[in-house]
Amino acid sequence: MFGYFPNDYVDSPYSIDYHKLWQAGFRLLLFDIDNTLVPHGADGTPESLALLKRVEKMGFKVILISNNNNDRILRFLQGEEIEYIAEADKPDPGAILKAMNVSGVGKEQAIMIGDTTHTDILAANRSGISSILVKYIGYDSTERKGIRRTIEKFMLHFFPIFRKPTLFR
Numbered sequence: 496m497f498g499y500f501p502n503d504y505v506d507s508p509y510s511i512d513y514h515k516l517w518q519a520g521f522r523l524l525l526f527d528i529d530n531t532l533v534p535h536g537a538d539g540t541p542e543s544l545a546l547l548k549r550v551e552k553m554g555f556k557v558i559l560i561s562n563n564n565n566d567r568i569l570r571f572l573q574g575e576e577i578e579y580i581a582e583a584d585k586p587d588p589g590a591i592l593k594a595m596n597v598s599g600v601g602k603e604q605a606i607m608i609g610d611t612t613h614t615d616i617l618a619a620n621r622s623g624i625s626s627i628l629v630k631y632i633g634y635d636s637t638e639r640k641g642i643r644r645t646i647e648k649f650m651l652h653f654f655p656i657f658r659k660p661t662l663f664r
């Protein structure tokens with residue numbers, strides 16, 4: 496069960512203090528795309544692409560880690576050159592380990608940012624890196640959610656109790 500808990504839980508990737516992450520020693524940001532940066536399957540927006548460019552400018556290495564396919568990621572990128580791993584198969588930790596390998600950073604310098612506990616956060620915990628869970632896009636809508644989201648929501652009630660000691664919160 497602890498494998499499903501992130502280091503932090505925030506509203507959105509747009510509300511994260513990336514300077515704090517930098518000061519805490521992080522150098523590699525791994526982003527999920529669908530329901531994290533944009534709604535599921537949506538094209539990249541000026542806001543989402545600007546965020547990725549902004550953190551790259553700060554010095555972070557940025558790699559998108561998506562379970563979705565190559566075509567979908569290219570559509571998100573809108574021609575921007577940002578590294579990515581498609582069909583990542585999260586919660587398998589393989590893609591995260593590969594991303595750390597190619598960027599030459601250690602476990603304590605990498606952090607996964609995503610909207611789903613049973614894929615993004617579990618993969619991060621399995622690979623030994625930190626993670627930030629964001630509220631999935633559409634969280635506040637009244638639309639009926641699936642069973643996994645319901646379990647996730649229930650579990651996150653315990654987040655304040657099970658939160659891990661963290662440098663950046």
Ligand SMILES: [Mg+2]
Nearest residue numbers: 527529530610
């Ligand atoms: Mg997602």
